[in-house]
Amino acid sequence: MLKPTVLELGSNDAYMVLEDADLDLAAKVCAEARLYNNGQTCINGKRFIVTEKVYDEFLEKFVARFEAVKTGDPTADDTDMGPMSRTDLRADVHEQVEKSVAKGAKIACGGQIPDGPGAFYPATVLTDVAPGQPAYDDEIFGPVASVIKAKDDEDAMRLANDSRYGLGGGILSKDEDRAIELASKHFDTGMVFINVYGVADPSMPFGGVKNSGYGREHGGFGMREFTNTKSIFIGSA
DSSP states (O other), X not given: OOOOOOEEOOOOOEEEEOTTOOHHHHHHHHHHHHHGGGGOSTTSOOEEEEXXXXXXXXXXXXXXXXXXXXXXXXXXTTOSBOOOSOHHHHHHHHHHHHHHHHTTOEEEEOOSOXXXXXXXXXXXXXXXXXXXXXXXXXXXXXXXXXXXXXXSHHHHHHXXXXXXXXXXXXXXXXXXXXXXXXXXXXXXXXXXXXXXXXXXXXXXXXXXXXXXXXXXXXXXXHHHTTOOOOOOOOOOO
């Protein structure tokens, strides 16, 4: 007997910082998107695609936020980020960072396993990220941000879609109407956040396209994935 399924299979979510973005807001939202739950969430932002016009200013603000993150006891009030879930997963993340650097990426901050107990890994920003590097091609399931420079807004959209994944993503722009148009007509992903970072909402369909899976969870869409609709045709008497 065939069984209906819904699959969510991972992501490499892109957040685009367009030429007209509020850069203070963009740096804040993108940092939240990458570091939420220590970067160990399927719908974390992972690739941050920034237009050339605002790249340097955004990167300065973005790196400053990562450098200010305090790691430590996750139950302490002054801790910003706790350890990763396991040391073997931290080792996987660090290997992806090292392979990316070996292929041309540069570390703007972080990127070193600290001494001491616990699976801690620092908030890390990589630049000069390009195809062929794990930081560009693959999902890094930890607090590592890949920053990619785009020529302009059109190029940013192309780079955002240049992934085998398509779970979520984001757009940072002061022109909300244009951002909505890009999200609905051009962004090849299942969910888009505009000028905000968010996770699953029970009232909204959750799921992706391409290698991120198929089907939707949550709300009415999620319920209908596992129901059968019956058609009844009635002819004239």
